[in-house]
Every structure is written in structure tokens, then in C-alpha cells.
Amino acid sequence: xxxxxxxxxxxxxxxxxxxxxxxxxxxxxxxxxxxxxxxxxxxxxxxxxxxxxxxxxxxxxxxxxxxxxxxxxxxxxxxxxxxxxxxxxxxxxxxxxxxxxxxxxxxxxxxxxxxxxxxxxxxxxxxxxxxxxxxxxxxxxxxxxxxx
Numbered sequence: 001x002x003x004x005x006x007x008x009x010x011x012x013x014x015x016x017x018x019x020x021x022x023x024x025x026x027x028x029x030x031x032x033x034x035x036x037x038x039x040x041x042x043x044x045x046x047x048x049x050x051x052x053x054x055x056x057x058x059x060x061x062x063x064x065x066x067x068x069x070x071x072x073x074x075x076x077x078x079x080x081x082x083x084x085x086x087x088x089x090x091x092x093x094x095x096x097x098x099x100x101x102x103x104x105x106x107x108x109x110x111x112x113x114x115x116x117x118x119x120x121x122x123x124x125x126x127x128x129x130x131x132x133x134x135x136x137x138x139x140x141x142x143x144x145x146x147x148x
Contacts, residue, residue: 025108025116026064026132030084034130035066039077042070045127058145060135061114067129075100078128082106082120089118091139097122107139117142 026032037044050063070078079101086092089106096102101120108116117133119142133142 025114025134026062029088029118029132030081031078031118031120031130031132033081034068034078035064035132039068039070039074039081042068042074042078044068055135058135059137059141060133062132062134064133065129065131067127069127071126075122075126075128078120078130082118085118093139105139105142119146 026035033039034042035047044066046067048063048065051061055061055063068074082101082104085106086094086104088108090109091105091107093105094101094103100122102122104118104120106118108118113136114134115137117131117139119131119133120128122128137145
């Protein structure tokens, strides 16, 4: 009986490790819920996902964005998700309009040669854009390429 419990615990640990290892950078972030359409009272208006050679000239390997329409309740949930992700960021820039986040840029520690970025921009009281990027681009390169 004791051997079965140890075997089960070992298998469970291995499955969890394999699941975490297989996740992309975005899947490990709280804002993944935005990209997955799991934010209260929020509708994805458009979604873009690019991982081809066209991104190389921007020093990127992954570009994923969603433009959403939501309510005040949805925006509050998105801001909570951003606040969770801000804790793990190695660099961050946040601009507020009153108490609400108007713009956020988070860079996460490099894994290999890639940086991971989350960019958020509130466009109105009900619309926002959220972007996930992976690549060797620096924040300065991103700002030059995607000037706000």
C-alpha cells in the first residue's frame, strides 16, 4: 500500500512537471485569461497570432494580441490580472489615468535569449488591447517599432 502511494505521488509530480514545462510564457501569466476569453463580461473583438519569419526583422518570434470590449467589472478583473503579472516583471512601466491603468509594459527575465513582454493599452472606457511578445527585442526596440 505504501509503495502504491509513493508511485502515485511520483507519477503526479512528473505529470505536473511535464505540464509546466510544456507551457509557453503566456500560459504561465495571469493575463492568459484575457487571451482565453475568460474575463467576466468581456468579448474579444479581434485576435492576432503570428509566429513566422516576418517577425524576425522586429527581433520577435511570437506576437499575439487581443482587442476586447468589456464593462467596468471586466476592466477591474483585467487590472487585477495585470497586477499579478507585474510582480514577476523584471522591468515595468505603468501609466495611470486617475486610478485605472491606461498603459502597461512588462518585461520578464530572459529564458535563453528570449524576452517575454506583456503590453496593455486601454483605448476607451470599454475597449482595451493586450499584447504578448517573445523575442530578443529590447524595450527600446519595441517602443521604436510599436510607438505608442
